[in-house]
Amino acid sequence: MKFPMSLYRSPQTRTGLILLTxxxxxxxxxxxxxxxxxxxxxxxxxxxxxxxxxxxSSAQSGAxxxxxxxxxxxxxxxxxxxxxxxxxxxxxxxxxxxxxxxVLISAVFGSLVGSLSGYWGGxxxxxxxxxxxxxxxxxxxxxxxxxxxxxxxxxxxxxxVLALGTWVNYARIVRAQVLxxxxxxxxxxxxxxxxxxxxxxxxxxxxxxxxxxxxxxSFSMALAILTEAGxxxxxxxxxxxxPSWGTMLNDGRDxxxxxxxxxxMPGIAIGVTVLxxxxxxxxxxxxxxxxxxx
Amino acid sequence: xxxxxxxxxxLSISFGGPARRKQVVTDVSFKVERGEALGIVGESGSxxxxxxxxxxxxLPRGADARAVRASFDGRDLFSLTPAALxxxxxxxxxxxxxxxxxxxxxxxxxxxxxxxxxxxHFRSSATDARRRAVELLxxxxxxxxxxxxxxxxxxxxxGMRQRVTIAMALAGEPRLLIADEPTTALDVTVQADIxxxxxxxxxxxxxxxIWVTHDLAxxxxxxxxxxxxxxxxxxEDAPAGKLFAAPKHPYARTLLxxxxxxxxxxxxxxxxxxxxxxxxxAAGCPFAPRCxxxxxxxxxxxxxxxxxxxxTRAACWALDDxxxxxxxx
Amino acid sequence: MSTATALxxxxxxxxxxxxxxxxxxxxxxxxxxALRSVDLDILSGETLALVGESGSxxxxxxxxxxxTISPSSGTVAFRGSDITxxxxxxxxxxRRHFQMVFQDPFSSLNPRLSVGSAIAEPLIVHGLxxxxxxxxxxxxxLKMVGLDSxxxxxxxxxxxxGQRQRICxxxxxxxxxxxxxxxEALSALDTSLQGQIIDLFQDLKERxxxxxxxxxxxxxxxxxxxxxxxxxxxxxVVELAPTAELYASPKHPYTQALxxxxxxxxxxxxxxxxxxxxxGEPPSPANPPSGCPFHTRCPRAIERxxxxxxxxxxxxxxRLVACHLAD
Numbered sequence: 038m039k040f041p042m043s044l045y046r047s048p049q050t051r052t053g054l055i056l057l058t059x060x061x062x063x064x065x066x067x068x069x070x071x072x073x074x075x076x077x078x079x080x081x082x083x084x085x086x087x088x089x090x091x092x093x094s095s096a097q098s099g100a101x102x103x104x105x106x107x108x109x110x111x112x113x114x115x116x117x118x119x120x121x122x123x124x125x126x127x128x129x130x131x132x133x134x135x136x137x138x139x140v141l142i143s144a145v146f147g148s149l150v151g152s153l154s155g156y157w158g159g160x161x162x163x164x165x166x167x168x169x170x171x172x173x174x175x176x177x178x179x180x181x182x183x184x185x186x187x188x189x190x191x192x193x194x195x196x197x198v199l200a201l202g203t204w205v206n207y208a209r210i211v212r213a214q215v216l217x218x219x220x221x222x223x224x225x226x227x228x229x230x231x232x233x234x235x236x237x238x239x240x241x242x243x244x245x246x247x248x249x250x251x252x253x254x255s256f257s258m259a260l261a262i263l264t265e266a267g268x269x270x271x272x273x274x275x276x277x278x279x280p281s282w283g284t285m286l287n288d289g290r291d292x293x294x295x296x297x298x299x300x301x302m303p304g305i306a307i308g309v310t311v312l313x314x315x316x317x318x319x320x321x322x323x324x325x326x327x328x329x330x331x
Numbered sequence: 332x333x334x335x336x337x338x339x340x341x342l343s344i345s346f347g348g349p350a351r352r353k354q355v356v357t358d359v360s361f362k363v364e365r366g367e368a369l370g371i372v373g374e375s376g377s378x379x380x381x382x383x384x385x386x387x388x389x390l391p392r393g394a395d396a397r398a399v400r401a402s403f404d405g406r407d408l409f410s411l412t413p414a415a416l417x418x419x420x421x422x423x424x425x426x427x428x429x430x431x432x433x434x435x436x437x438x439x440x441x442x443x444x445x446x447x448x449x450x451x452h453f454r455s456s457a458t459d460a461r462r463r464a465v466e467l468l469x470x471x472x473x474x475x476x477x478x479x480x481x482x483x484x485x486x487x488x489x490g491m492r493q494r495v496t497i498a499m500a501l502a503g504e505p506r507l508l509i510a511d512e513p514t515t516a517l518d519v520t521v522q523a524d525i526x527x528x529x530x531x532x533x534x535x536x537x538x539x540x541i542w543v544t545h546d547l548a549x550x551x552x553x554x555x556x557x558x559x560x561x562x563x564x565x566x567e568d569a570p571a572g573k574l575f576a577a578p579k580h581p582y583a584r585t586l587l588x589x590x591x592x593x594x595x596x597x598x599x600x601x602x603x604x605x606x607x608x609x610x611x612x613a614a615g616c617p618f619a620p621r622c623x624x625x626x627x628x629x630x631x632x633x634x635x636x637x638x639x640x641x642x643t644r645a646a647c648w649a650l651d652d653x654x655x656x657x658x659x660x
Numbered sequence: 661m662s663t664a665t666a667l668x669x670x671x672x673x674x675x676x677x678x679x680x681x682x683x684x685x686x687x688x689x690x691x692x693x694a695l696r697s698v699d700l701d702i703l704s705g706e707t708l709a710l711v712g713e714s715g716s717x718x719x720x721x722x723x724x725x726x727x728t729i730s731p732s733s734g735t736v737a738f739r740g741s742d743i744t745x746x747x748x749x750x751x752x753x754x755r756r757h758f759q760m761v762f763q764d765p766f767s768s769l770n771p772r773l774s775v776g777s778a779i780a781e782p783l784i785v786h787g788l789x790x791x792x793x794x795x796x797x798x799x800x801x802l803k804m805v806g807l808d809s810x811x812x813x814x815x816x817x818x819x820x821x822g823q824r825q826r827i828c829x830x831x832x833x834x835x836x837x838x839x840x841x842x843x844e845a846l847s848a849l850d851t852s853l854q855g856q857i858i859d860l861f862q863d864l865k866e867r868x869x870x871x872x873x874x875x876x877x878x879x880x881x882x883x884x885x886x887x888x889x890x891x892x893x894x895x896x897v898v899e900l901a902p903t904a905e906l907y908a909s910p911k912h913p914y915t916q917a918l919x920x921x922x923x924x925x926x927x928x929x930x931x932x933x934x935x936x937x938x939x940g941e942p943p944s945p946a947n948p949p950s951g952c953p954f955h956t957r958c959p960r961a962i963e964r965x966x967x968x969x970x971x972x973x974x975x976x977x978x979r980l981v982a983c984h985l986a987d
């Protein structure tokens with residue numbers, strides 16, 4: 038698969054790649070980029086609008102509160118004086134991690150279930166179909182709230198709950214793909230040659246299902262980030278002090294009319310990331326799509 | 332000349348915009364006499380189906396068809412108004428396609444589909460249309476027509492479905508029937524059945540039939556004259572007897588060689604170069620890469636159709652200088 | 661001919677498909693018998709053609725012989741040892757000896773894999789070669805089918821139908837099998853290419869002492885390539901004879917009808933032939949006629965044909981016919 042070159046060809050993929058790379062770099066280089074600590078509260082610098090200067094310095098550890106040089110809060114501060122920009126930067130780590138892990142887990146699990154049920158049929162298919170139906174009949178949010186309450190919140194719990202919400206999509210799509218690919222001549226040929234189930238699945242069937250998995254994957258990641266934000270917004274997700282875009286939205290909720298920047302900035306960040314993921318996913322799909330398969 | 336019901340000259344079809352023009356049919360000319368059974372044989376990419384579709388202006392968008400002349404019964408097909416064309420399609424010229432499954436609407440009963448043709452072209456009343464539909468089904472050999480009219484296409488077998496499409500084609504009482512690979516998708520015994528049916532109908536109604544097929548042997552049974560097409564051109568046009576006994580064009584000889592049981596086993600087209608979708612409008616004879624008798628001239632200049640013996644046309648440079656191998660070798 | 665050893669032996673092969681539903685909504689859930697008690701020997705080194713129309717069960721029989729389908733009853737033996745109920749690893753090892761070439765050269769190759777990978781698959785699966793030796797073997801196979809070894813890195817869509825079929829054949833010979841099933845391998849190809857592929861099959865057979873099972877509905881092709889022909893109708897073998905004898909004097913009415921239906925490329929002969937088409941349509945295996953399955957369309961059916969199914973009997977050395985009238 039000739040990856041790199043073709044990725045640059047379409048402008049939309051390029052844009053997506055740029056956006057995504059930007060966010061990833063920010064996440065990785067967070068300690069270097071963030072001007073302040075994301076968690077330290079500074080009551081004297083509460084609710085400062087963007088581009089304002091705080092009175093104190095970044096007050097790390099136990100340094101005496103001296104009138105040091107004032108530092109610029111590019112995006113302002115939130116209700117307890119934390120720098121919005123720094124929280125945004127550190128928050129990218131969490132959102133990306135959560136989003137990516139959730140997609141990874143749900144994609145792997147869902148594809149596995151989907152491909153096995155599509156390939157084997159029989160009771161495997163029947164039972165997974167039943168499981169999917171049962172899960173789908175529960176409203177996701179209720180399920181999420183219940184589980185998070187039971188698991189007690191935290192990053193891992195959120196990731197698992199998000200994965201739980203989306204694995205079904207992969208399972209269904211992969212199953213449908215496998216059903217149609219299973220009857221292709223080359224699968225029968227491989228079977229007749231003596232290839233085992235594993236080989237047939239991994240060499241012949243799954244690579245041909247990558248295309249729809251990519252589409253679902255990119256949308257899922259976007260959805261995961263938003264859902265995490267939503268869960269945190271509802272207060273059931275991550276710990277409120279953790280710098281995540283969702284918790285920032287939650288914080289900013291009460292100040293939308295007065296300190297609008299607290300919620301708007303993470304909102305923009307989410308939008309940019311989701312856009313990047315979606316565009317990139319589209320491009321990836323087009324790449325993997327059997328264009329050359331005519 | 333005046334007996335020709337269809338007279339086509341210089342028909343060319345190309346696809347694509349100005350930048351990517353691709354010629355698929357080049358300078359095709361032929362005549363069909365009234366009541367004649369013309370067979371058009373060619374492989375995939377030969378342009379035989381496109382040629383037929385172009386006569387009824389059924390080509391896909393982006394296709395450009397031009398002809399010096401394309402007259403049906405004295406009228407120019409390419410300059411008909413939409414209303415007049417509508418009248419010709421189905422009513423004067425009818426087509427039977429290869430796959431009866433896709434030619435029939437799966438959600439309408441057979442009765443609906445046949446009577447639709449009748450009501451469209453003859454403005455028949457419902458009762459008249461139904462009666463006529465029963466007659467048509469009987470004429471194509473379908474037992475118990477009243478029951479069958481109420482059924483859906485999936486309730487018929489492949490051969491029966493094709494009979495239904497033939498009945499639909501004949502509903503308009505056409506004078507020319509174009510059968511485009513009508514039996515390719517059917518079993519051998521059913522194929523023979525359908526072929527016999529069409530021949531009988533042809534005799535009974537004085538139809539002119541054009542058979543388009545890739546199966547040359549089939550044409551020995553049904554065709555009076557055979558047109559051989561290759562890469563969008565006519566390469567040979569001869570009465571059936573002459574074509575099978577002594578084909579002139581090397582491609583026709585290759586085709587005949589592959590289907591003759593008595594062909595010596597190793598005497599096949601030696602070249603393994605496939606018939607790629609080469610630009611049919613390119614210079615030179617399209618068969619040159621695969622031709623055992625190709626010479627310099629063949630690669631540079633397209634051969635023109637010449638008349639041999641008064642009733643045969645062939646386009647091959649090797650025929651003129653008499654240095655070609657005879658058909659018996 | 662009876663001294664030749666049988667490579668594959670099938671006895672009493674029956675394949676029944678049950679349409680299973682979770683909720684039996686309809687009573688008419690009659691099982692479909694794709695094959696009924698078929699006996700067949702495939703002799704070492706021969707090309708046996710299996711001829712029949714849709715519903716005859718020829719593809720099913722081939723798959724039972726190479727064990728990609730399990731028969732509902734009956735036995736299959738390979739070189740004398742019973743392979744009917746083997747499974748898992750021994751079955752996979754056995755597959756090395758059998759290979760198949762399918763009808764559609766377009767879907768028989770994985771569009772994502774290079775043709776070299778496709779050809780290498782049997783070698784990889786059976787652990788026969790690796791690394792440079794593998795590549796070399798793939799190149800050899802390509803050359804043997806008339807393609808240049810440098811094309812191994814290309815993907816299937818870059819080749820024409822005829823070339824793809826050659827690649828499928830290369831894949832079939834890669835692990836040096838004993839037995840190749842060609843299931844309508846020529847049907848999707850243009851007529852002028854069929855001759856070349858037939859020659860290729862013959863060539864490979866001579867070189868590697870292969871045994872072929874050639875499935876086709878095209879009788880004119882079958883005549884050029886096979887030693888013996890088995891004619892099937894509705895899940896049974898109705899006639900089996902050496903090729904020349906079958907074409908010269910077919911004994912079963914269905915064989916006669918089949919041969920009559922095939923056009924001969926000679927207009928004079930064709931016009932002289934009086935052809936009466938078979939009545940009716942090929943019956944569906946889900947609803948087979950009683951007695952002899954062919955009696956509903958047979959021009960010579962007698963009372964006995966309706967009640968008693970004829971057995972496949974040897975009427976002359978090497979000639980088997982299942983017809984009451986042939987006795």
